Amino acid sequence: EAQVTQNPRYLITVTGKKLTVTCSQNMNHEYMSWYRQDPGLGLRQIYYSMNVEVTDKGDVPEGYKVSRKEKRNFPLILESPSPNQTSLYFCASSYTGVRGTEAFFGQGTRLTVV
Amino acid sequence: GNSVTQMEGPVTLSEEAFLTINCTYTATGYPSLFWYVQYPGEGLQLLLKATKADDKGSNKGFEATYRKETTSFHLEKGSVQVSDSAVYFCALSGAGGGADGLTFGKGTHLIIQP
Numbered sequence: 001e002a003q004v005t006q007n008p009r010y011l012i013t014v015t016g017k018k019l020t021v022t023c024s025q026n027m028n029h030e031y032m033s034w035y036r037q038d039p040g041l042g043l044r045q046i047y048y049s050m051n052v053e054v055t056d057k058g059d060v061p062e063g064y065k066v067s068r069k070e071k072r073n074f075p076l077i078l079e080s081p082s083p084n085q086t087s088l089y090f091c092a093s094s095y096t097g098v099r100g101t102e103a104f105f106g107q108g109t110r111l112t113v114v
Numbered sequence: 115g116n117s118v119t120q121m122e123g124p125v126t127l128s129e130e131a132f133l134t135i136n137c138t139y140t141a142t143g144y145p146s147l148f149w150y151v152q153y154p155g156e157g158l159q160l161l162l163k164a165t166k167a168d169d170k171g172s173n174k175g176f177e178a179t180y181r182k183e184t185t186s187f188h189l190e191k192g193s194v195q196v197s198d199s200a201v202y203f204c205a206l207s208g209a210g211g212g213a214d215g216l217t218f219g220k221g222t223h224l225i226i227q228p
Contacts, residue, residue, distance in 0.1 A: 033215050042203065042220035043158075058215060090157060092216075094207075100146040100165035101207040103216055105158040 002027050006091050006106035013081055013113055021076045021109050023091030029104075031094045032074040033058065034066065036087040037108075043090065049074055081113040116141045120204045120219035127194055128227055135189040135222050137178075137204035145206040147171075147180050147187040148216070152201040161189075161202070199226045 004025045013019055025032065033048035035058075045058030049068040063085055065077040074093075078085060088110050094103035120137040127133060139147065146165045150158040162171030167182035176191045187204060204219040 035218075040220060043216075043218040045215045048215050094216075096207075100163065101216075102160065102163070103148075103207075105150075107157040 002104060004091055004093055004104050004106040006089075006109050008109060009107060010110050011112070013111070015082055015113055016080050019078050019081060019111075021078075021089060021091075021111070023074045023076065023106060024072050025074075025091075025093040025104070026072065027093060027095070027104065028071065029093035029095050030071070031096075032068070033092050033094070033103075034064070034074070034076045035090045035092065036060065037090060038087050046076070046089075081111075083113045085111065086113050087111060116145065116206055116217040118204050118206055118217055118219035120202075120222055122220070123201075123223035124225050125222055126225045126227065129196055130193045131226075133189070133191040133194045133198075133224070135202055135204075135224070137187045137189065137219060139185050139187065139204075139206050141185075141206055141217075144182075147178070148205045148207070149176070149178055149187070149189050150203040150205060150218075152203065152221075154200070158203065194224075194226050196226045196228050199224055 007022045030051045034046040035043040037043045044060045047066040049055045091106040092103045117140045148163045149161040151161045152158050162173040164171040164180035170179045178187050178189045201221045201223050203221045205216045
């Protein structure tokens with residue numbers, strides 16, 4: 001089954017304690033990205049990766065890091081989390097074929113920073 | 115840059131009512147257009163899409179037509195059900211070809227009452 005898997009689903013942490021949210025896809029997609037979802041703001045792209053070792057900033061990259069050492073994995077790293085990073089995070093992988101672009105989303109990670 | 119504007123919610127309807135959720139976009143070139151649905155506690159699922167002007171996407175009784183002249187992609191359903199209660203996101207992917215990120219609207223929370 002084609003899927004994007006994020007872990008953990010829920011996380012409560014304290015300000016300044018480094019954390020990593022993992023994301024893995026089994027569809028051999030080159031493009032992966034991270035979004036955060038906040039009330040009234042919709043989904044905003046944090047970082048994206050067009051292939052292994054190729055990453056770039058999205059619309060709201062401050063306070064986040066990513067890496068893409070393997071095609072299937074795209075972890076999101078918060079080196080020093082702050083309360084304004086409390087949000088719902090989604091990882092996505094996508095491809096563009098003859099029928100256009102299609103993205104597949106993980107189930108989401110609800111992060112609370114206290 | 116690209117942007118998507120959709121009607122603010124929540125939208126509350128009675129079961130079997132007709133639904134329209136408006137979506138307009140700004141983009142260069144010829145983007146692909148999407149509607150995603152997010153059921154409570156879940157990730158985003160692709161509901162329907164259209165990749166070129168005048169295309170109609172449809173799924174589960176929902177329809178949307180890609181109108182380039184009005185830069186719109188309004189979502190419609192003739193008779194809604196309680197199970198359609200969810201948050202709906204209009205989105206586009208860039209017109210440059212190749213896989214790239216999605217630009218989302220802020221989401222419309224739909225509530226269907228029995």
